[in-house]
Every structure is written in C-alpha cells, then in structure tokens.
Amino acid sequence: xxIGLKTKKGAWVRxxxxxxxxxxxxxxxxxxxxxDAPDAYPKTSQQKKIAEAGRRIRExxxxxxxxxxxxxRTEVLREIFG
Numbered sequence: 001x002x003i004g005l006k007t008k009k010g011a012w013v014r015x016x017x018x019x020x021x022x023x024x025x026x027x028x029x030x031x032x033x034x035x036d037a038p039d040a041y042p043k044t045s046q047q048k049k050i051a052e053a054g055r056r057i058r059e060x061x062x063x064x065x066x067x068x069x070x071x072x073r074t075e076v077l078r079e080i081f082g
Contacts, residue, residue, distance in 0.1 A: 011034060057076050060076055
C-alpha cells in the first residue's frame, strides 16, 4: 500500500489492508498510525569532534586496559578539545 506522507504528519492504516475506502468508520481499533522518517540534518561541530575523538581513541588506545587506557583516552581528548 502506497501512502504519501510528505504532505502530512502521518496516516492511520489497517495492517494487511491494501485497498478499500480510505475513510475509517467507527474507532481506530486495528489501525496503526505511521509516520514518515525524519529528515536528515547536518552534524554540529561538537558532534563532529566527538566522532573524531571516538575514532582516535579506538585507533590509539586499542589493547590498553585500566590506568593505561584512561591516560591514553585523556591525552586524546585533550588534543581534540583543548
């Protein structure tokens, strides 16, 4: 069933119903409210820094545990965030 959701917030649809009258007699029992997926938005500079920090920590601190890992992580975060 094709439902154009670009011009509205969502639509009530009955599961398994592929044709028929779009009017819904009575209540909405057996119907599900579906919405269109949210639009993508650009990443903020803070989100980009956090992603970069995660990549660098994974790259530089791999295999380290405990205090060694904590020290390595702190150094990487200082490089990125100052």
